[in-house]
Every structure is written in structure tokens, then in C-alpha cells.
Amino acid sequence: MKKRVMTITFIICLATAATIYAGTGYFMKCQLAPQKPQKTDKPDKTTKTDKPENPCEYESQVTFGGGMFFNQITGYCCSCKKFVYLSWTKENLPAEMKDRIKHKPRPKPLGEIWNSKTGEVMTVYACPKCKGPFLEIKKLSDLKHCPVCNKSHFVVDKSKPRIAID
Ligand SMILES: [Zn+2]
Numbered sequence: 001m002k003k004r005v006m007t008i009t010f011i012i013c014l015a016t017a018a019t020i021y022a023g024t025g026y027f028m029k030c031q032l033a034p035q036k037p038q039k040t041d042k043p044d045k046t047t048k049t050d051k052p053e054n055p056c057e058y059e060s061q062v063t064f065g066g067g068m069f070f071n072q073i074t075g076y077c078c079s080c081k082k083f084v085y086l087s088w089t090k091e092n093l094p095a096e097m098k099d100r101i102k103h104k105p106r107p108k109p110l111g112e113i114w115n116s117k118t119g120e121v122m123t124v125y126a127c128p129k130c131k132g133p134f135l136e137i138k139k140l141s142d143l144k145h146c147p148v149c150n151k152s153h154f155v156v157d158k159s160k161p162r163i164a165i166d
């Protein structure tokens with residue numbers, strides 16, 4: 001009997017953790033990739049002068065994936081200028097967990113957009129704060145451009161730890 005109480009307490013702790021820290025968090029920063037070999041050749045005068053793109057050094061923690069009891073999607077809201085998340089309760093939870101977790105329904109997307117250039121159909125969701133549209137970023141490898149300066153320098157800051165929680 002006592003063991004069962006312990007187990008339930010443990011599950012509740014997990015549930016609380018999953019609510020707050022679902023998924024895997026990465027510290028990301030707009031920075032130049034390290035170990036870029038320096039070119040020694042003289043630049044050709046006929047080509048346009050490529051000034052080195054200066055990364056803006058914007059940094060943010062970005063989380064991907066859901067937790068044990070929650071699904072979560074990630075996006076960037078251009079109006080709020082921050083990464084935003086939508087989460088909802090997983091469908092097939094054990095009955096005893098369903099009673100303990102506050103049920104959050106799956107958010108309804110605002111709609112779908114077809115990209116004629118790539119053929120992709122992209123789902124647009126409403127930002128939880130401003131209700132403006134944002135696109136889901138499905139995985140880390142889909143996040144390449146810095147949301148602030150739009151240069152392709154947005155990478156995981158390897159000097160900081162990756163937070164893996166589930
Ligand atoms: Zn940037």
C-alpha cells in the first residue's frame with residue numbers, strides 16, 4: 001500500500017516536471033560557426049565584395065518535443081519577437097493519469113499554407129500570447145536562420161549544456 005502511494009507521488013512529480021519542462025531545450029545563438037578555414041587567396045575584384053556577415057548574437061533557449069504526458073509544438077512569433085509553444089495532453093494516457101492531469105485540448109491550427117516553391121504544406125497556428133500566426137518548427141535542423149537578423153547563423157551554443165528533460 002505504501003509503495004503504491006510512493007509510486008503515485010513519483011508520477012505526480014514527473015507530471016509537474018513535464019508540464020513545465022517538456023522536451024529538449026537547446027541554448028541557441030546567432031554566431032559564426034567556429035573553425036571556418038581562412039581563405040588566403042586574394043579576393044577576385046570582379047566578384048562582389050562579400051563583407052563577412054556579422055551575426056547579431058541574439059540568443060534564446062529553444063525547446064523541441066513534448067514531455068511524457070504532453071505534446072508540444074515550437075514556433076517563433078514575429079509579433080511577440082520570441083519563441084512560443086503550444087502544448088496539449090497526450091491522448092492515450094492511463095486512466096489514473098487522466099484524472100490527475102488537467103486536460104489541455106489539442107490546439108486548432110489557424111490554417112494551412114501551400115508553398116508553391118517547395119511544394120510543402122505548412123500548418124499555421126495562433127500564438128498563445130498575441131493570437132497572431134506562427135509556423136511550426138518541427139525539429140532543430142529546421143531552425144537555421146536567426147529570427148532577429150535573418151542570417152543563417154543560428155546554431156546551438158556548444159558552450160552551454162543541452163537540457164534533456166522528459
Ligand atoms: Zn542574428
Ligand SMILES: [Zn+2]
Pocket residue numbers: 077078079080081127128129130131132
Ligand atoms: Zn505572438
